[in-house]
Amino acid sequence: MDIVLITATIASLFVIIGVAEPLSERARLPYTVILALLGILIAVAASFFLRTELTDALNPVAETILALPIRSNVFLYVFLPTLLFQATLGMNLRRMMDDWVPILVLAVVAVFVATLSVGYALSWVSTLPLAACLLIGAIVSTTDPSAVVSIFRSISAPRRLSRIIEGESLLNDAAAIALFGLFMGFVMIGVPNPELGTAARQFPILIAGGALTGWLAARVGLWIMASFSVHELAVISISIALPYLAYIGAEQLVGASGVIAVVAAGLTLNLAGPGRLPPQAWINLREVWDLLAHWAGALIFILAALLIPRLLEGARPGDFILIGVVVIAAIAARAVILFGLLPLLSFLRLSPVVERPYRTAILWGGLRGAVTLALALAVTESIRVPIEVKRLVGILATGFTLFTLMAQGSTLRWIIARLGLDRLSPIDEAMARQVVAVALQTVREDVARTTEAYDLTHDVVRTEAKSFGERLERAVKAAEESDDILDRDRITLGLIALAGFERDRILQKVREGTISASMAEQILLEADRLLEAARSGGRSGYQRVARRSVAYGRAMRLAVAIHTRFGISAPLVRMTADRFEKLLSQQLILRDLDVFIDNRIRRIHGRRVAELLHDMTARRIEMVETGLDGLRLQYPGYAEELERRFIRRTAWRMEEREYISMREDGLIGAEVFTTLTQDIARRRAEAKERPSLDISLKRLELVRQFPLFADLDDRALRRLNRALKFRYVSPDDIIVRKENTMKNVYFIASGAVELESAGQTWRLGRGEMFGQVAILIKNARRAQVRAIAPTTLLVLDIVRFRALLDRSRALQNAVRESAEKRGIDPDRLLDDVQVPAQA
Template sequence: MDIVIVTTIIASLFIIIGVAEPLAARLRLPYTVILAVLGMMIGAGAIFFLRTDIIDALNPVSAAILNLPIRSNVFLYVFLPTLLFQATLGMNLRRMLDDWVPILVLAVVAVVVATLSVGYALAWVSSIPLVACLLIGAIVSTTDPSAVVSIFRSISAPRRLARIIEGESLLNDAAAIALFGLFMGFVMLGVPNPTLSAALGQFPMLIFGGALTGWVVAQIAVWVMSMFARYELAQISISVALPYLAYIGAEQSVGASGVIAVVAAGLTLNLTGPGRLPPESWVNLREVWDLLAHWAGALIFILAALLIPRMLEEVRVSDFALLGVVILAAIAARAAIIFALMPLLTALRISPNVERPYRAAILWGGLRGAVTLALALAVTESFRVPGEVKRVVAILATGFTLFTLLVQGTTLRMVIRWLGLDRLSPLDQALSRQVVAVALQTVREDVSRTTENYELTHDIIRSEAKIFGERLDDAVKSAEESGEILDRDRITLGLIALAGAERDTILESMRERTISARMSEQVLSHADRVIEGARTGGRNGYRRAANRTLTYGPMFRATVLLHNRFWLSGPLGALTADRFELLLSQRLILRDLGGFIDGRIRRIHGRRVAELLHELLSRRIENVEAALEGLRLQYPGYAEELERRFIRRTALRLEEREYTLMREDALIGAEVYTSLMQDVAARRAKAEERPRLDIALQRSELVQQFPLFEDLDKAALKRLGRALRTHYANAGDIVVTKDSPAKSVFFISSGAVELESAGQTWRLGRGEMFGQMAVLMQRPRRVEVRVMAPSTILALDETRFRRLLKRSKALQDAVRASAEKRGIDAAILAPELAQATPKH
C-alpha cells in the first residue's frame, strides 16, 4: 500500500481522536464508546462505498481503509504493552494494596469462572467443540483497560471504586490472554475435549515466568536510567523501550505471558523509579507515557472498530441465540463472584468490605473492548483453526463487545447515578454551602480592593457589587437553611481537609526536593491512607491511619526474623534506614500544618474544631518524635548523619533558587547559569546518596552508652559488643516465657518491657536488664516478659555474663539493686556476687 495513503489515513484518524473527546463530552457519552461508534461507521461506510456504484471516486479511499495492515499482532505487540505499562505507572500501588483481595478475585478467579461458565454453557446449547467454547469464554472474559479506566474517570466515580476496577482491568488481561493461549493451542492441535488439569497445568509457568522476566528487564532498565541522571530524554527513551522488550522477551524467549511481563516491569519501575530518577525526570516521564497511552488507547479502539463490520458479515439468525447465551453466562458468572464470593471473603475477614452499590457498579462496569476483538482477530487469522470456529468466534466476540460498549457503556453513567455514587452526602452538601459562603466573602473583599486600584466608575462598581452581594446573601441563606453541622461532622471534615493539606505539602516538598525522592512516594501513600481513614472513620479513622504509618509492617518483621535467626543484617539495616528517613520527612511535613489549621480551617469550622485539630496534630507530632527518639537511642550516629543530609539538601534548594533569581534579573547569563546548575545537580546527586546503616557498628556504640558497663575499658567494651546479640521486638511480643530455661541475660537498649510474675507486674526501660536472677540462681524463669513498645534488646549468654559480672562493679551493684527491688533475699545471691567481687 502506498505510504502516502497510509500516512493520510493515520493523520485523519488523529483528527477523529481529537474531535471525539469534545463530542463525547457534549453528548455525555463515554469517550471510548464514541471512538467505537465512529470506527464502525468508517468501516461500514468503506464497505458500502466499495460495493456500490454511487460514488466511484471514493473507491480508492474505501479500499485503502479496508486494506489497512491491521492484524492481531499489531494490537498485542504495539498497542497493548503501551496501555498496560502506562496504567501501572499511574497506579497508586500502596493504596491499591488495601484492596488487593477483591482485585485479585476479580482479575483471576472471575476470569477463570467466566471462561468455564461461558464455555460449558455454549457447549451445552450448541454443537461447537468444548475446546472452542472454552476459547470463546477466555476471549470474552477480560475487561478492557482502555474502555473501563476512561469511562470511570470520565464519570468521576468514587476513588475506591475506580481503583478496584482499574486494578481488575489491568491484571485480568494477563489471566485471560494466558487462558486464550492455552485453549488456542488445543484448538490448533485438534484436541476437542481437553482436561482442566491439562489446561491449567501450564498456568504457573506463564504467570511466574512472565513476572520474573518483567522484573529482570525493568531492573536492568532502571539501572541504566539511573546512570543517565542528567539526560532526561535518554531516560524517557529507555522507558519507551522497556515494555516492548519485556513483552517480546517473555513471549518469544521464555515462553511466558508477555502481558504479565509488562505489568511486572511497570510495577517495578513504579516502585523503584521515584527513588532512582530525579523528580523532574520522573514527572516528565509519566506525562510522556500519559500521552502515548491516550493515543494508543484511541487508535486501538478505532482500528478495532473498523474490523467489526467485516467480522459480522456472516452473521446468522441462530448466532443471536448463542450471543444471548454468552451474555447471560458471562454476567451470571461475574455476578456470582461479586455478590456471593466477595461477601463470603469479607465475612471470613479475608477481604475488606465492598459495599453493595460498589458491587453493582463493578458488575455493570465490566466492559469489553479492543483486547477482546484483537484475540478474536488472532483466531480468524490462523489457518489451523477450522472455518466454522473462526466464524463463530468472530461473531460472538464482536457481538458481546458491542453489547458491553453500546448497552453497558452508554448506561453506566445512569447506573452510577441510580446507585447514588455520584452524589455528595448530606454532610458534604451542607459543607459545600458553607464553603461557598466563606469563599464569596473573601472574594468580595478582594474585589473591592481590586476595583479601587482599577479606578472604575462608581456606577459600575455599585451595580456589580449589588449582583455579587445578592449571590453572597443567597449563599449565606442556603448555608443557614442547610442546618447546623454537628461538631463531630465538622471534626471529620476538618480532618479530611487537614489530611489533604498534608498531601499538598508533601507534593510541594517533592518539587523542592526537601524530601528525598526515595521517600516521597511512601510519604505520599501514607498521606492518602490518612485521608481515606478520616473520610471513612472520622476522628478514630484518622487516628488509626496515622498510627498505622508508624507501626512496623510485615516486611520489617520478616527482616527482623532474618537477623535474629540467621544473622542477616543487610535487609534490616536498609528498612531501618528507610524508617529513619520516613520519620524525619513526616516530622518536617506535620510541623507545617499548624498554619493551615489557623488560616483556613478555623474560618470555616470555628475555633473549637481548630483547637481539637491542633491537639490531634500535636499528638501525631509527639508520636513521630517518640518513634524518632527511639531510633536515635538505637543508632545515635546515624540519626545525626541523616539530619546533616537534610540540611545539605535544603541548602542546595536555596542555592538553586538564588541562581534562578539572578538569571531572571539578568545578573548572570545563560552560560553561567547552566554551569552553576550543573554543579548544583552534581552535588545534589551526591547528597541524595544515603549513608549505609551498619547495625554491627551501631551495636558497639550502644554498648558504650550503657551505665552498667561504664567501668569497662575500651578493649573489654569491644569484646562485649561482639558477644552481644541484638534482638528487635515489636509491641506485644513475648521475649521470655515462664518456666523457660535461663540461658541468657537481656539488656534494654531502647524501648520498654513489662515483667509479670505471681500476679505482680513491673516495668523496665532503656539501660536496664532482666533475666539475671534466673541465671544466677540456676533455675527456670518465673516471669513472663512482654514488650510494651518497639524495642532493641541485647542478649548475653550465661557464660559471658558471669565473666562480665566478675569484672564490673557497676554491674554487681545493679544486680543487688534489682534483687532488693523485687524482694529477693540478697543472701541467696551472695555466693554468686562474692565470686564476682574483683580481687585487689
Template sequence: MDIILVTTVITSLFVVIGLAEPFAARLRLPFSVILAIVGILIGVTATFLLRTDLTDALNPIAAAVLGLPIRSNVFLYVFLPTLLFQATLGMNLRRMLDDWVPILTLAVVAVVVATVSIGYALFWVSALPLAACLLIGAIVSTTDPSAVVSIFRSISAPRRLARIIEGESLLNDAAAIALFGLFMGFVMLGIPDPKLSTALAQFPMLMAGGALVGWLGARIAVWVMALFSRHELAQQSISVALPYLAYIIAEQSIGASGVIAVVAAGLTLNLTAPGRLPPQSLTNLRELWDVLAHWAGALIFILAALLIPRLLEEVQLSDYLLIAVVVVAAIFARAVILFGLMPLLSALRLSPTVERPYRMAILWGGLRGAVTLSLALAVTESTRVPADIQRLVGILATGFTLFTLLVQGTTLRWIIGKLGLDQLSPIDHALSRQVIAVSLQTVREDVARTTENYDLDHNIIRSEAKRFGERLEVAVKAAEDASDILDRDRIALGLIALAGQERETILTRVRERTISARMADLVLSDADRLIEAARTQGRNGYQRAARRSVAYGRTFRAAAVLHGRYGISGPLARMTADRFEHLLSQRLILRDLGSFIDGRIRRIHGRRVAELLHELLSRRIEAVETALEGLRLQYPGYAEELERRFIRRTALRLEEREYATMREDGLIGAEVHTALMQELTTRRMAAEDRPRLDLAVQRGAFIQQFPLFTELKEGTLRRLSRSLVTRYVDAGTYVLRKEVPVRQVFFIASGAVELEAAGHTWRLGRGEMFGQMAILTHKARRADVRAITPTTLLVLDEDRFRRLLGRSPTLRRAVVESAEKRGVDPEDLLPDNLPR
C-alpha cells in the first residue's frame, strides 16, 4: 500500500478525533459514541465507493481506508497497554484501596457472572457448543464505563462512586481478557464442553503470573529512571517501553495475563515513583501518558468501528434473536450484581452504599466498545476456530456493541436526567444562593475600589453600579429565602469547604516543593477522605476521618510485629519515617486553614459555624501535635532532622523564585540563570533525600533519657535497647485484660493508659510502667489496662525484667512506690524478685 495514502488516512483520522470531542460536547453525547458512529460511517462510505460506479476518483482513498492493517494484535499489543498503563498512573491508589471490595466485585465477580450467564443463555437457545458460548460471554463482558464516569463527573456525583467505576474499568478488561484466553484455548483445541471449575482454577495463576512480571518490571524501570533523574526524556522513554515489555513477556514467555502485567506495572510505578523521581518529572510523565492514552483510545474506537460493516455482512434474521438473548443476559447479570450483591456488601459494611438511582445509571452505562470488537476480531482471524463459530462471534459481539453504543450511549444522559441525578440537592441549591450573594457583595466592593483608580465617566460608573446593585438585591433575597438550612447541614457544608481548601493548600505546597511528592498522595488521600466523610456523614464522619489520619494503621502494626518478633526492622523504620514526615506535613497544612474559616466560611455560614470549625480544627492540630510529640520522645533528634530538611527545601524554593525574578527584571541573562538553576537543582536533589531512621540508635538514645534507666551502665543500656520491643496502641485499645496471665512488663514511652479495677481507676503516663505486679506476685491481673491516647510502649519480657530489677535501684524504688500507690503491700512481693 502506498505510504503516502496510509499517512494521509492516519492524519485525517487525527483531524476527525480533534473535531469529534467538541462535537460530542455540543450534542451532549459520550465521546466514544461519536467516534464509533464516525468510524461506522467511514467504513460504510468506503465500502460504498468501491462497489459503486458513480465515481472512481475516490477509490484509492476508499481502498486505503479498508486496507488499513487493522488486526486484533494491533489493538491488544499496541493500543490496550497504553490505555491500561495511563489509567493506573492517574489513579489515587490509596483511595482505591479503601473501596477494594466493590471494585473487585464489579470488575471480577461481575465479569465471571456475566460470562457464565451469557454463555449458558446462548447454549440453551443455540446450537453452539458450550465452550464457544462461554467465549462469547467473555468477549462481551468487558465494559467501557468511561461514558458514565464522564457524565458522573459533570453532574458532581460522589467522588467515591466515580472512583469505584474507574477501578472497575481498570480491572474489568484484565478479568475479561483472561477468561477470553481460557475459553479461546478450549475452542481451538476442540473441547466443546469444558468444565467450568477447571477453567476458573487456571484463572488465579494467570493473574498471579502477570502481577509478578509487572511488579518486577516496574521496580527495575523505577530504579533505572532514578539513575537518570536529570534526564526527563530518558525517563519518559523508559516509561513508554515498560508496559509493552511487561505485556509481551507475560503473554509470550510465561503464558500469564499481559493485561494484568501492565496493570501491576502501572500500579507499582504509581506507588514507588513519587519517592524516587523529581515531582516535575513525574508530572510531565503523567501528562505525556494522558496525551498518548487520548490518541490511543480515540484511534482504537474509530479503527474498530471501521470493521463493523465487514463483521455484519453475513448477518441473518435468526442472528437478531441471539443478539437479543445476549443483551438481556448481559443486563440481567449486571443487575444481579448491582441490585443483589452490592446491597448485601453494603449491609455487611464491606462496601459504601450506592443509592438506587446511581445503580440504575451504572446498569445502563455499561457500554461495550473497542476491546469487545478487538477480541471478536481475534476470533475471526484464527484459522483454528471453525467458520460457523467465527461468523457468530463476529456478529453477536458487533451487534451487542452497537446496541450499547447507539441505544444505551445515546440515552444515558436522558436516563440520568429522569433519575434526577443532574439536579442539585436542596442543601447544595440553598448553599449556591448564599454563595452567589456573598460573592456578588465581594465583587461589588472590589469593583468600587478598582474604578476609583481609573478616570472613567461617572455616569457610566453610576449606571453600572445600579445594574449590579439590582442583581445583588435579587441574590440577597434568594439567599434569605434559603435561610432554612439546618445547622447540622451548615456544619457539614462548612466542613466540606474546609476540607476542600485543605486539599488546595496541599496542592499549592506540593507545587512549591514544601511537601515532598512522597507525601503528596498520602496527605491528599487524607483530604479526600475528609471531604467524602463530611459529605456523607457530616460532623461525625469528618471527626472519624480526622482521627484516622493520625492513627496507626494495620500495616504499621504488622511492621511492628515483624520488628518485634523476627528482627526485621526495615518496614517499621520506613513507616515510622513516613509517619514523621506525614505529621509534619499535616501540621504545616492545618495551621494555614484558620484564616480561610475567618475570611470565607464565616461570611457564608455565619459566626456559629465558623467557631465550631475553629474548635474542630484546633482538635485536629492538637491530635497531630500529640502524635508528633510522642514520636519525638521516642526518637529524639529525628524530627529535628526532618524539620531542618523542610527549612532547606523552603530556602531553595525562595532562592529559585529570586533567580526567576532577576531573570524577568533583566538583572541576569539566560546563560547565568541556566547555570544558577543547574547548581540549584543539584542541591535540591540532595535536599530531597530523607534522612535514614535507625531504630536501634534512636531507641538507644531514648532509653538513655528514660527516668527509670538513668542509673544503668552503658553496656547494660545497650543490651536493654536490643531487648525492648516497641508496640504502638491506638486510643481506646485494651493492652491487658483482667485475669489474663502476664509475662511482660510495659514501659510507657509516650501517651497514657488507664487502669481500672474494683471500681477504681488511675492513670499512668510517660516514664511509668505496668504489668510488673502480676509478674512479681505470681497472681493474675486484677485490672484492665486501656490506652486513652495514641500510646507507644516499650515491652520487656519477664526474664529480662527480673535481671534488670537486680541491677537498678531506681527501678526497684519505682516498683515499691507503684505497689504502695495501688494498695499492695511491698512485703507481698517475692523477696527474691525485689532485693532491698
C-alpha cells in the first residue's frame, strides 16, 4: 500500500473530524451520529467508485480506504484505552460516589440481564445454538463510552444524569467483554448449551484482577512521574504509556479485565495526581488527554462506520426481523432494571432515588457504537466460528448499533427536552434572573466609566445607554418577581458559591506554589466535601463537614494508640505534620472568603445571607486557629519552621510575578528572565521537603528538660521519675471535670490543654502545669480542663507534689507565676510551703 495514499487518507480523516463538529451543530444532531453517517457515506462511495466504470482515477483512493487495516484489536488495544482513561481523568469521582449503586446495577446487573434476554429471545426465534445467541447478547449489551459521553456532554442534560450514564458506560465494558470472551470460547469449541454458572464465577476474578493491576500500574507510574515532575514533557509521556501498559498487562499477563485495569489506573491518577504533580503539569496533562480522546473518539466512529457496509453484506429479509428481536429484547431488559430493580432498591433504602424522568432518559440513552462493532468484527475474523454464526453476528450487531445511533441518538435531545430535563429548577431560574440583574448593573457602571474615559460620541452613547437601560429594567423587574426564594434556599446557594470559591482559591494557591502540591489533595478533598455537603444538606451539612475538617479522625487516634502502646511513631509523625500544614493552608484560604462574600454574594443574595455567611466563616476560622494554637503549644519550634516555609513560598511567588511583569514590559530580556526564574525554581526544589518533626519522648530525659525541675539533683530526679505517671489524652478529651475533686497535679510533657474556670479560659502548653491551685487553696473555684491537641501528661499525686514543692524553688516560682496569670495572690498558695535553702 502506497505510504503517500495512506498519509493522505489519514490527513483527510482529520479534515472530516474538523468539519463534523460545526456540521453537527448546524444540523442539531449529535457529533457521533454525524461521524457515523460520514463514515458510512465514505465506505459506500469507495465501493461505488471501485465498482463503477465511470472513472478509474479514484480507484487508488477507494482501494486505500477499503483496505485500511481496521481490525478488532485496533479498536480494543489502541482507541478504547485512550477513551476510558481520559473519561476517568475528567470525572468528579466524589459526586459519582453518591450514585455508585445505580451505576453498578446498570454496569453489571443490566449487562447480565440484557445478555440473557437477547440470547434466549434469539434462540426462540432462530436456529442458532444458545451459545451463539448468548454471544450476540454479550456483544450488544454494552453501551459505548465514546458515544454516550460525547452525546451527553453536548446536550443540556442534568449533571447527575450525565454522571450516571457515563459511569455505566465506563464500567459495563468489562462485564460485556468478559461475557464475550466466555461465550466466544464456547462457540469456537462447539458447546451448544453453555453453563452460565461458569460466567458468574469468573466475573469477580476478572474485575478484582483488573482493578489491582490498574491500581498498581498507576501507583508505579505516578511515582515515576513525581520523580520527573520538573520535566513536564516526561510526565505527559509517561501518562500516555500508562493506560496501554495497564490494559496489556491485565489482558496478557494477569488474565483479567483490561478495561477495568484502565479505569482503575485513571481513577487512581485522578485522585492522587493533583497532589503529587506540579499544578501546571497536571493541567497540561489533562489538556493533552482531552485532545487525544477527541481524536480517538472521532476516529473510532469513522473507522467503525467504514465497516458497516461490509458487515451488512449478505443481509436477508429475515435478518431484519432478528434485528427487531434484538432491539426489543435489549430495550426490555434495560427497562426491567430501570423501572423494576432500581425502584425496589430505593424502596429498600439500598440505593438513592433515581427519578422517573432520569430513568426514561437513561433507557433511551443506552447507545451502542464502536465497542459493539469491534466485538462483532472479532467474531467475523475468527476462523473457528461457523460461517452462518459470523454472518448473523455481523449483521445483528451492526443493525442494532445503527438503530441506537440513528434512532436513539438523533432523538435523545428531543426526549430530554420533552421530559423537561433541559430546564432549570424554579429556584435556579429565580437565581438566574437575579444574577442577570446584578451582572447588568455592574456592566452598566463599567460601560459608563469606559465612555467617559474614551470620550465616545454622545449620540452613540445615548442610543446604546437607552437600549441597555431598557434591558436592565426588564431584568430588574424579573428579579423582583423572584422574591419567592426562601431564605433557606438562598443560604444553601450562597454556601455552594462560597465552597466553590474556596476550591478555586486553593487551586490558585497551589499553582502559585504557596500551598505545596503534596497538601493540595487533602485540602481539595475537604473543599469538595464542603461543596457536596452544601448541595445535599444545606447549612447543617456545611457546618458538619466544616467541624469534621478540623477534628481528629479515627486514623489519627489509631496512630496515637500505636505510638502509645508500641512506640511506633512514624504514622503519628506524618499525620501530625500533615495536620499542621493543612490547618495553616486552611487559615490562609479562609481569610479570603470575607471579601468574596461582600463583593459577590451580598449583591445577589442580600445583606442577611451575607452576614450569616460571615458568621459561619468566622466560626470556621476560630476552629482552625484553635487547632493551630494546640499544635503551636505542643511543637513551638516546628510551627515556626512551617510558617517560615509559607512565607518563603509566598515571597518566591511574588518575586517570580515581578520578573514576569518586567519581561512583559520589555525591561529585561529572555536570557535574564530565564536565569532569574531558574534560580527561583532551584530554591523551590531545595525547599520542597517539609521540615522533620520529632515527637519521640524519653521519660527521664523529658523530666530533666522540664524547667520546673531544673534545681533538682540527679537522685531527686530519678526518685521523681519513678513517682510520675504518664497519661496520654486525645483531642477534645476531658481531663478534669468541674464536679470532680482534684487529686493530682498535671505537667504537660507535650500537647496543649484548655482550662476553663469562672467564665475565663486559659490555654497551656508544653512545660506548664495545672491542678496546683485546686490542691493548694481550699474552696478554690473548680475548673474544667480539655485537651485541644494530642497531649502527654506527667501526673503526680498530692502528697508527692507537696513534698516536691517544699524543696524546689523553681517549682515554687512556677506556681507563683501561674497564680499571677490567673489573678490569684501567690502568697495564698505558698503560705504553708517551706522555702528551700539557696544553693
